[in-house]
């Protein structure tokens with residue numbers, strides 16, 4: 269918010285100089301009010317999704333990343349490896365196409381595709397509808413693959429237990445400090461495609477230091493969805509958080 273001149277508009281910075289994000293069609297105070305209303309409404313839907321998950325002992329994970337981080341490949345491998353021991357369901361978010369849901373369904377696991385059109389993130393209302401369409405089983409894991417975007421999905425709670433941020437070593441190691449809201453909101457970061465490290469100039473230690481700078485509590489697991497490195501640690505993380513949900517469910521029930 270602009271405090272420089274007290275005009276109350278959103279502030280953008282271009283080459284270090286501040287500008288005001290004026291929309292000629294909407295008055296500034298009205299625009300801010302609409303944004304607050306949208307987030308408040310979303311939080312109500314998120315709370316209702318969270319109750320839905322808690323009652324059924326479902327661990328819901330919200331997977332967020334840039335496009336091309338290997339989210340869907342990682343998810344396909346994960347559901348394929350876990351499906352024999354635990355019930356798994358997937359909600360896929362993309363602007364267009366059902367390609368990712370089809371990749372999940374090829375493993376035999378159920379997937380609901382949400383297409384957001386021009387929308388750059390999933391919201392809790394969309395997820396609520398997907399749950400109505402096909403409810404995950406009791407004591408299952410629900411993976412929600414968000415639209416590839418490190419900005420807007422940070423603001424929209426879907427009712428998940430944890431946000432899982434995926435960053436691949438083919439991206440810049442400074443992404444955590446470029447998009448701090450997302451890495452602050454995530455409880456775990458999966459550093460993917462580590463099998464490619466010999467071919468890249470990616471500084472793993474620097475990347476981890478950046479992630480810890482914006483979120484000292486973030487857990488970091490280095491993985492390769494393609495080659496399988498680190499996946500045991502990822503599955504152990506899921507298992508540990510699943511038992512937390514199950515215990516809480518037992519106590520409440």
Ligand code: MG
Nearest residue numbers: 339340368413
């Ligand atoms: Mg995808």
